[in-house]
Amino acid sequence: MSTPTQTSQPSPNTSPLKTEVENPNNPLSTLWSTSSIAQEYLRTERITRPYADVLVQKAGLADLIEGNAREETGEEKGEVRLWDFACGTGAVVACLYDKLRQGREEVVRGKIKVLAADVSPEMVAYTRERGEREGWKEVLGLETRLVDVTNIPPNLPYNPPTHLTLSFALMALPTLTLSSLHTQLAPSGTLALTTWSSISWYTYLLSAAQLVLPPDLFSATPSELGFINIAFPDRKLHLPETTERELRGAGFADVSVEVVEIEHEWVDARDFVRAMELPIRAVSGKWGEGEERSIWSGKVKGALVEVVEGLFGKGQKVRFGMGAIVGVGRKGN
């Protein structure tokens, strides 16, 4: 189900952006720096991938592929240069590449070029290898780079990009990042991003945490909205209005923002909890240090299996929806 909330021209009451205050203990600043992060994240990518598919559509990339594939029109669509920033394990590129299947590879070859970049060397290495293995390198000319999106280096390949995607990274990034992405885009270029609006699984996690954590550790565990806003507590990133205001404030026009609700499914409670390991690590920062923290994390995971089995049944499928904000903006000419 998709619930459009805004598709409009710049509103007259757009307020200037305030510089937001970052949580000094922001767990997202260290979450991505472990050596096994890419393997760990692949289980989470199952969740982001359906939204990445929506992102590719909303960015207009799917239409461009269709246009290029309709050879008989003879229409010149021009070169598409996509920068997928905060690429993780490559969810967006995977979705784009899927659209090229069914014999469209030859039509599109050389017309769509992709740079996938991330701040995590493990994610970059994984996406590069995946791209070589799955044909992204050959068909999309995939280049990969280590890039901190808050400090974009000069001389990146496929510059300036006609399209920029940012799939589930806004919650870790200061608002001003969007202004710098606006600067990087080619005239008329498009930025498309996703960020979480509702993560209903989080209530299961809180129930599990309450069962096993001592009161002081439980009270230090963020709420659902506290988790979505964990890096910038006052920004209200769970609201579509925030994405709209931030895109406009960064200079984007033709801004459209909508909330997309997608149902997710796991084979059983244990399968679901495996996919939650990374988010659980992100909220476990106040559950002690080292060994102590991993003991509490293990207990919470065990309790989470029980909570979810209690709701969906032991050995039964686990199904529920999550909501993401999809925001798109265009740079003027």
Ligand SMILES: C[S@@+](CC[C@H](N)C(=O)[O-])C[C@H]1O[C@@H](n2cnc3c(N)ncnc32)[C@H](O)[C@@H]1O
């Ligand atoms: C939730 S993952 C999203 C990955 C992928 N885009 C997807 O949708 O599956 C967030 C990604 O943002 C990356 N990231 C976080 N801060 C970043 C920064 N400052 N510059 C570039 N990448 C960043 C992380 O390394 C991680 O791969």
